[in-house]
Amino acid sequence: MHDLIIIGAGLAGSCLATVLSRQGWDVVLLERRHLPQHKVCGEFLSPESQISLRALGLYDTVANLSPIHMDHAQLTTASGINMRVGLPGQAWGLSRFVLDQVLLETAAQAGADTRTGATVGDVTTNDEGCTVEVRTQEGRYTLQSRTAIAACGRHPPVGLRTTSDRTDLDDYQSHVGIKCHYEGITMPQRVEIYLFPGGYAGVAPVEGGRVNLCLLSTRAAFRSVGASHDAMLEAICQWNPSLGQRLAAGTKLPDTQVAVAPVDVRRLPMPWDGVARVGDAVTMIPPLCGDGMAMAIRSAEMCAPLAHAFLSGECSLAEWEQRYTQMWHHELDRPLRFGRWFQTLLSQPIRSNVLLSLGNLMPFLATKAVQATRVPRHARDFNVGTLL
Numbered sequence: 001m002h003d004l005i006i007i008g009a010g011l012a013g014s015c016l017a018t019v020l021s022r023q024g025w026d027v028v029l030l031e032r033r034h035l036p037q038h039k040v041c042g043e044f045l046s047p048e049s050q051i052s053l054r055a056l057g058l059y060d061t062v063a064n065l066s067p068i069h070m071d072h073a074q075l076t077t078a079s080g081i082n083m084r085v086g087l088p089g090q091a092w093g094l095s096r097f098v099l100d101q102v103l104l105e106t107a108a109q110a111g112a113d114t115r116t117g118a119t120v121g122d123v124t125t126n127d128e129g130c131t132v133e134v135r136t137q138e139g140r141y142t143l144q145s146r147t148a149i150a151a152c153g154r155h156p157p158v159g160l161r162t163t164s165d166r167t168d169l170d171d172y173q174s175h176v177g178i179k180c181h182y183e184g185i186t187m188p189q190r191v192e193i194y195l196f197p198g199g200y201a202g203v204a205p206v207e208g209g210r211v212n213l214c215l216l217s218t219r220a221a222f223r224s225v226g227a228s229h230d231a232m233l234e235a236i237c238q239w240n241p242s243l244g245q246r247l248a249a250g251t252k253l254p255d256t257q258v259a260v261a262p263v264d265v266r267r268l269p270m271p272w273d274g275v276a277r278v279g280d281a282v283t284m285i286p287p288l289c290g291d292g293m294a295m296a297i298r299s300a301e302m303c304a305p306l307a308h309a310f311l312s313g314e315c316s317l318a319e320w321e322q323r324y325t326q327m328w329h330h331e332l333d334r335p336l337r338f339g340r341w342f343q344t345l346l347s348q349p350i351r352s353n354v355l356l357s358l359g360n361l362m363p364f365l366a367t368k369a370v371q372a373t374r375v376p377r378h379a380r381d382f383n384v385g386t387l388l
């Protein structure tokens with residue numbers, strides 16, 4: 001019987017596995033992919049994520065990967081209106097290819113039993129603990145643990161699916177994400193967001209002199225170009241000519257191109273469902289605001305001391321659930337709500353022109369809007385220490 005099984009070695013899962021293994025717990029970290037692999041993500045690691053990385057003892061690990069530093073963002077509408085807004089600190093541009101692999105290795109070095117190519121098919125929980133069914137290329141096996149944590153991103157395995165994991169999305173609710181690296185583009189050290197009808201594309205410099213392009217579009221817009229990834233990458237350069245100019249000198253690196261669908265950006269948050277959920281397993285953080293990774297790491301930071309308290313016998317499962325759920329909602333409901341609101345507004349051309357023009361007239365409003373979508377820094381006053 002293991003102490004803890006963590007399902008998914010994305011950011012949230014690997015961070016949690018590292019912290020709890022360092023505390024001496026017998027942790028198994030299961031990941032269905034073989035790493036390193038490219039992942040659909042803007043690869044913009046916000047200043048807030050660095051606060052959580054520091055708290056988890058992982059700041060130096062990531063800082064040593066030579067991320068590109070950025071201190072502002074520029075938004076551009078399809079009709080060419082620009083708005084520049086400062087970030088609440090230095091953000092980092094770093095590929096998920098490197099980041100996910102290094103965090104997984106760090107978890108292994110901390111003592112976690114890390115298994116890749118291991119897909120969790122089903123999870124059952126009872127008073128004794130959890131039984132997790134694992135599928136690999138070689139066959140199936142089961143593992144037992146005192147508890148489990150779902151860090152499996154947007155699509156939980158069978159036993160952890162709930163009604164909030166919707167499958168009935170129409171072409172305007174369901175989204176498609178595509179990402180690709182480019183070489184040969186010289187750009188300022190900032191993140192650039194290009195809006196187009198039905199979505200947006202983020203462009204950010206990452207390590208190795210590359211630039212990452214990542215778009216999120218409604219399935220309706222994607223279908224309008226014949227549902228082809230390459231056609232979509234060409235179409236957005238026409239829909240937003242400023243983006244076309246930014247990418248004009250670049251060479252696309254086809255082996256870095258990946259896509260994901262469906263992406264449901266309106267799923268109800270569910271921090272607990274039989275077991276704790278962290279990161280995107282709780283809900284999809286609106287990607288436009290570039291704080292999904294910060295929220296994933298912050299949820300790991302919130303969950304780790306409670307998992308430790310449960311495993312040490314200092315709190316019951318019910319107390320862990322109540323405290324974690326309360327803390328998650330207290331801290332992340334507001335940025336989630338604002339993030340969804342801005343993402344919806346900015347995906348419509350007329351509204352995005354009005355909003356950016358307003359932001360140019362009143363820059364303090366733009367700064368306030370950015371702050372409203374971030375993991376709040378003051379929230380650390382309401383921490384696990386005060387709850388336990």
Ligand SMILES: Cc1cc2nc3c(=O)[nH]c(=O)nc-3n(C[C@H](O)[C@H](O)[C@H](O)COP(=O)(O)OP(=O)(O)OC[C@H]3O[C@@H](n4cnc5c(N)ncnc54)[C@H](O)[C@@H]3O)c2cc1C
Nearest residue numbers: 008010011012032042043044120152153177279280292293
């Ligand atoms: C288009 C787009 C752009 C984005 N851009 C940004 C950005 O610029 N900045 C930012 O901060 N955030 C961004 N995000 C959000 C960010 O990518 C996520 O919030 C973040 O990756 C969540 O981390 P996680 O650890 O919860 O999940 P993930 O990183 O998704 O990790 C989950 C892991 O679980 C594994 N897994 C899933 N199911 C199973 C299973 N059954 N068994 C075993 N393993 C399993 C998966 O393979 C995966 O490795 C973006 C998202 C999208 C869609």
